[in-house]
Amino acid sequence: MSYLVLARKYRPKRFSELVGQPHVARTLLNGLRQGRVAHAYLFSGPRGVGKTTTARLLARAINCLHPLDGEPCGKCPPCTSIGEGRALDVIEIDAASNTGVDDIRQLREGINYVPVECRAKVYIIDEVHMLSINAFNALLKTLEEPPEHAYFYLATTAPQKVPATILSRCQRFDFRRVSTAEIRAHLEFICKSEQLPFDQEALEIVARRADGSVRDSLSIADQVIAFAGGRLLKQDAIEAVGEVRLDLYFKALDLVESRDLAQAFALDEELSSSGADPQDFLVGLQNHLIQVLHTKTLGAGKMDVPQDSRSEFTQFAARLTEADLIRLLQYCAAAEVDMRRNFNPRIRLQLLLLKFASFDQSVVLGDLIRRLESKTISSEPPTASAKPQKSSTSSLPGSRKSQNVEPLPATAPATAPSASSPNTASDAELLSRVQSAWSEICAAVSKEHNSRARMLQLGGYPTAFRNRVLTVNFAKSFDLDAVRGCIPSLQKELVPLVGEVQVGLALGPIPQSSSDEESENDPVLNLLKERLDAKPIN
Numbered sequence: 134m135s136y137l138v139l140a141r142k143y144r145p146k147r148f149s150e151l152v153g154q155p156h157v158a159r160t161l162l163n164g165l166r167q168g169r170v171a172h173a174y175l176f177s178g179p180r181g182v183g184k185t186t187t188a189r190l191l192a193r194a195i196n197c198l199h200p201l202d203g204e205p206c207g208k209c210p211p212c213t214s215i216g217e218g219r220a221l222d223v224i225e226i227d228a229a230s231n232t233g234v235d236d237i238r239q240l241r242e243g244i245n246y247v248p249v250e251c252r253a254k255v256y257i258i259d260e261v262h263m264l265s266i267n268a269f270n271a272l273l274k275t276l277e278e279p280p281e282h283a284y285f286y287l288a289t290t291a292p293q294k295v296p297a298t299i300l301s302r303c304q305r306f307d308f309r310r311v312s313t314a315e316i317r318a319h320l321e322f323i324c325k326s327e328q329l330p331f332d333q334e335a336l337e338i339v340a341r342r343a344d345g346s347v348r349d350s351l352s353i354a355d356q357v358i359a360f361a362g363g364r365l366l367k368q369d370a371i372e373a374v375g376e377v378r379l380d381l382y383f384k385a386l387d388l389v390e391s392r393d394l395a396q397a398f399a400l401d402e403e404l405s406s407s408g409a410d411p412q413d414f415l416v417g418l419q420n421h422l423i424q425v426l427h428t429k430t431l432g433a434g435k436m437d438v439p440q441d442s443r444s445e446f447t448q449f450a451a452r453l454t455e456a457d458l459i460r461l462l463q464y465c466a467a468a469e470v471d472m473r474r475n476f477n478p479r480i481r482l483q484l485l486l487l488k489f490a491s492f493d494q495s496v497v498l499g500d501l502i503r504r505l506e507s508k509t510i511s512s513e514p515p516t517a518s519a520k521p522q523k524s525s526t527s528s529l530p531g532s533r534k535s536q537n538v539e540p541l542p543a544t545a546p547a548t549a550p551s552a553s554s555p556n557t558a559s560d561a562e563l564l565s566r567v568q569s570a571w572s573e574i575c576a577a578v579s580k581e582h583n584s585r586a587r588m589l590q591l592g593g594y595p596t597a598f599r600n601r602v603l604t605v606n607f608a609k610s611f612d613l614d615a616v617r618g619c620i621p622s623l624q625k626e627l628v629p630l631v632g633e634v635q636v637g638l639a640l641g642p643i644p645q646s647s648s649d650e651e652s653e654n655d656p657v658l659n660l661l662k663e664r665l666d667a668k669p670i671n
């Protein structure tokens with residue numbers, strides 16, 4: 134007996150069988166019932182959530198001879214031939230396998246011939262964003278004036294890469310990631326239909342591992358069933374695919390409270406030795422944070438989390454504020470962007486964990502660095518609030534010598550730099566004020582010198598404040614004369630913030646992305662940059 138993999142056997146045959154995309158199914162069915170089907174659709178969304186399946190269903194539905202309330206009958210000749218993938222009039226193009234120029238050329242040559250056996254000719258283009266520019270242009274010409282019998286169903290995981298000219302000619306549907314609960318229910322339905330022994334824990338493991346993709350869940354289930362010889366039980370699932378280690382995500386959240394950098398390195402080591410992929414872990418961590426946030430707002434009862442870890446979710450939800458969770462999610466999002474930009478994923482994950490471990494203390498740590506900068510650290514005992522970070526900071530090599538000690542004025546509290554007046558604040562503090570208000574200052578200057586102020590903002594970065602002189606650095610290739618004209622108004626704008634000051638322009642090192650406030654204010658990145666002379670790769 135030949136074995137049909139679950140994904141093929143349980144491929145939806147009607148819209149009502151689509152898992153997790155009720156909004157798409159409903160809108161398409163309504164259109165079909167009213168005979169209003171567009172000539173071009175774009176289906177976007179993560180992989181394995183039913184985009185191509187929907188395109189094939191739609192191809193069947195518009196060609197079906199006896200549709201039932203919009204759904205394909207599944208029995209007539211067009212339904213069966215399309216279902217078996219042998220219909221001549223349904224042409225599937227995989228743009229990922231080549232740039233598609235030849236395919237699109239063939240498409241343009243063949244499109245005007247009437248369909249052979251069906252009512253409509255359907256072109257399904259998978260991963261359409263991978264088409265080359267030439268192929269897109271060719272496709273565009275066809276989309277502009279399609280023959281009455283031609284339909285285009287485009288699917289993509291990266292809609293942002295599809296040219297706007299194509300997008301504007303398509304009706305777009307965004308497919309969503311399918312929830313673990315929906316996948317679990319679908320797996321349960323399949324196990325029952327297949328009369329396979331199963332338990333809920335195994336379904337949970339498989340559903341979580343699939344991370345929102347129905348197709349992945351079915352191939353993982355296939356893998357476990359083959360491994361276990363025809364059943365889907367917890368122990369089999371763990372042995373076949375490994376457990377989703379929720380404890381590692383909780384450990385990452387623990388860092389926020391423990392503020393222990395050593396623990397962050399230990400977790401990184403554990404992740405690395407367990408063979409976890411940094412990118413996978415990051416995606417999982419974001420889902421985890423969102424679940425904690427959900428638990429906080431909805432309560433664990435309504436959550437898509439495993440029964441036995443609900444109490445842990447509830448505990449973390451109680452310990453962290455919503456604002457904290459959102460900030461942590463923003464850190465993760467920034468890390469994800471860096472990873473996509475080819476920043477070494479392992480190092481980026483390490484940095485993220487260090488950020489978690491220095492969370493909430495960013496002000497204190499940032500301040501410590503500023504005080505190191507003004508060489509006061511040795512002359513002043515650390516404040517109580519600075520203690521937890523002291524060991525990790527001072528253990529970093531390369532601490533600068535404490536010469537020319539200029540102690541912080543006693544009136545300037547370490548945790549509230551903005552509270553002191555321009556006259557009592559230290560140079561480092563004044564510099565930091567200018568840095569954090571730099572875009573606002575430049576915006577004010579732009580009232581008088583529009584384009585110069587823009588250059589000032591984009592190219593310049595305040596790097597030093599000494600003896601009432603603010604130094605603004607520019608990249609070595611910059612023409613300083615271009616911005617010299619706006620120095621007087623710049624000096625004027627600085628008065629309310631730091632008092633009377635002279636502005637000096639200089640060519641010299643500037644931070645990699647001075648416009649990127651997130652990384653600029655990031656104490657860990659700054660610490661690495663300053664103490665270890667580290668430079669971001671990107």
Ligand SMILES: [Zn+2]
Binds near residue numbers: 196197199200
């Ligand atoms: Zn039919």
